[in-house]
Amino acid sequence: MRIGSMIQLIRGFKDILPGEVALWQHIERTAAALFAAFGFDEIRVPIMEKTELFARGIGEDTDIVEKEMYTLDDRGGDKLTLRPEATASIVRAYIQHKLYAEDPLRKFYTIGPMFRRERPQKGRYRQFYQIDVEAFGMAGPYIDVQMIYMLHLFFQRLGVSRTQAHLNSLGCPVCRPRFREALTALLNKVEDRLCADCRRRQARNPMRVLDCKVPTCREAVADAPAIVDYLCDDCQRHFQSVTENLTQLGVPFELDRRLVRGLDYYTRTTFEIQTDVLGAQSAVAGGGRYDGLVETLGGPATPAIGFAVGFDRLVEVLGQSLKIENPKPALFIAALGEAARRKAFYWCAELAAAGIYVEMEHADKSLKAQMKRADRLGAARVLIVGEAELASGKANLRDMATKVQAEVVLAGLVDTLKQQSIV
RNA sequence: GUGGGUGUAGCUCAGUUGGCAGAGCACCAGGUUGUGGCCCUGGGUGUCGUGGGUUCAAGCCCCAUCACUCACCCCA
Numbered sequence: 318m319r320i321g322s323m324i325q326l327i328r329g330f331k332d333i334l335p336g337e338v339a340l341w342q343h344i345e346r347t348a349a350a351l352f353a354a355f356g357f358d359e360i361r362v363p364i365m366e367k368t369e370l371f372a373r374g375i376g377e378d379t380d381i382v383e384k385e386m387y388t389l390d391d392r393g394g395d396k397l398t399l400r401p402e403a404t405a406s407i408v409r410a411y412i413q414h415k416l417y418a419e420d421p422l423r424k425f426y427t428i429g430p431m432f433r434r435e436r437p438q439k440g441r442y443r444q445f446y447q448i449d450v451e452a453f454g455m456a457g458p459y460i461d462v463q464m465i466y467m468l469h470l471f472f473q474r475l476g477v478s479r480t481q482a483h484l485n486s487l488g489c490p491v492c493r494p495r496f497r498e499a500l501t502a503l504l505n506k507v508e509d510r511l512c513a514d515c516r517r518r519q520a521r522n523p524m525r526v527l528d529c530k531v532p533t534c535r536e537a538v539a540d541a542p543a544i545v546d547y548l549c550d551d552c553q554r555h556f557q558s559v560t561e562n563l564t565q566l567g568v569p570f571e572l573d574r575r576l577v578r579g580l581d582y583y584t585r586t587t588f589e590i591q592t593d594v595l596g597a598q599s600a601v602a603g604g605g606r607y608d609g610l611v612e613t614l615g616g617p618a619t620p621a622i623g624f625a626v627g628f629d630r631l632v633e634v635l636g637q638s639l640k641i642e643n644p645k646p647a648l649f650i651a652a653l654g655e656a657a658r659r660k661a662f663y664w665c666a667e668l669a670a671a672g673i674y675v676e677m678e679h680a681d682k683s684l685k686a687q688m689k690r691a692d693r694l695g696a697a698r699v700l701i702v703g704e705a706e707l708a709s710g711k712a713n714l715r716d717m718a719t720k721v722q723a724e725v726v727l728a729g730l731v732d733t734l735k736q737q738s739i740v
Numbered sequence: 741g742u743g744g745g746u747g748u749a750g751c752u753c754a755g756u757u758g759g760c761a762g763a764g765c766a767c768c769a770g771g772u773u774g775u776g777g778c779c780c781u782g783g784g785u786g787u788c789g790u791g792g793g794u795u796c797a798a799g800c801c802c803c804a805u806c807a808c809u810c811a812c813c814c815c816a
Contacts, residue, residue, distance in 0.1 A: 627816030684774045692776035
């Protein structure tokens with residue numbers, strides 16, 4: 318039966334089979350409709366970029382850039398990388414095409430695959446999909462609120478429950494150094510109680526220590542300073558406004574003083590939507606403000622904010638509750654004998670061209686077998702055509718639910734069916 | 741990258757101290773020469789993940805490997 322050895326898909330990659338696609342499309346349509354109402358335009362960017370873009374954008378010291386990227390040498394000598402996230406590409410496109418020239422306030426979204434070479438586990442694939450949303454040119458807190466509100470509505474519309482928004486502020490280049498200093502001072506004091514990883518983080522990215530899950534570390538930094546206590550006046554006001562307006566809009570959230578995110582570019586508002594149904598991979602969406610990134614990547618100083626929704630994770634959360642049925646044929650033509658099958662084939666072609674979903678059996682099967690398949694496919698009606706019908710010019714049209722059969726004239730059949738709205 | 745668990749039919753899973761490869765569901769055919777669901781009868785559709793080793797004999801024991809899975813790490 319099997320010829321040659323079986324080639325399997327790449328580890329951590331995934332086929333999205335026909336049965337699941339309807340749910341994916343439902344999510345996409347929900348997102349597109351909602352985002353359009355908030356003025357976000359779809360943008361499509363390549364899935365490969367020069368490695369340098371991600372190295373500079375995401376940060377050389379992040380896990381993503383350090384060890385998770387799929388990078389290859391192009392024949393011309395360039396280093397290319399399969400995108401591990403979409404923000405850097407969108408920022409690149411914003412700068413490259415001077416999208417700020419016409420109107421500096423621009424809002425985009427994109428949906429597509431990302432690639433990170435991590436160890437796969439529940440809710441974590443090496444090729445995974447994100448719904449990525451970005452807004453440029455707005456420095457004030459309203460856009461932060463608007464995006465979190467929109468995200469909240471998105472989950473609500475999809476019927477996702479058991480989610481919790483977590484919110485924090487990471488400050489800005491004015492206030493962060495003061496916080497860093499205070500944090501480093503504390504870390505130095507408790508250094509001997511920290512795990513090996515945290516000692517490494519201590520110098521390179523001390524804020525990450527706050528995110529560590531090792532109990533002894535958590536204990537050691539239990540009374541570490543929180544960045545929200547070190548915010549400068551501007552950041553303080555900004556954050557205050559975000560929380561007040563979210564409350565006003567009825568968006569439930571939780572202040573999470575320890576919410577630290579893994580990408581270097583974040584500033585001020587950061588947020589994450591967490592769920593308890595995905596095991597350890599609790600984040601189903603996350604994002605934040607990145608006011609310095611556009612400039613870092615060679616564009617004009619432009620405030621910006623964005624978030625990404627983990628599409629696969631969302632599907633997994635929804636798949637447990639939301640079932641979408643595949644379309645059922647309006648008509649099944651059960652043909653008996655080659656002559657009838659030939660006629661059926663042309664009727665099917667004509668009906669399909671008119672946008673009507675019809676099925677028929679292509680092999681020489683018994684009527685019983687054909688009825689069985691029609692039933693399994695959920696066909697509303699079955700047209701039974703054999704030698705006798707071809708000779709008499711009339712055939713039976715059976716309603717599968719009521720079992721009532723009516724005679725129809727075969728001449729001009731397609732028009733008759735369409736006129737009577739039978740199909 | 742590290743650790744644990746699991747790989748047997750399309751799916752869910754049994755398989756004893758090593759002794760002819762199993763069940764339910766699904767599928768196919770027939771019962772009904774041209775009428776679906778229910779029922780009855782028949783059919784196994786399989787490289788027991790893969791490659792080695794031990795043994796008269798391996799689904800079972802040993803080694804390796806791949807994949808899946810859960811957790812660490814990190815993130816969406």
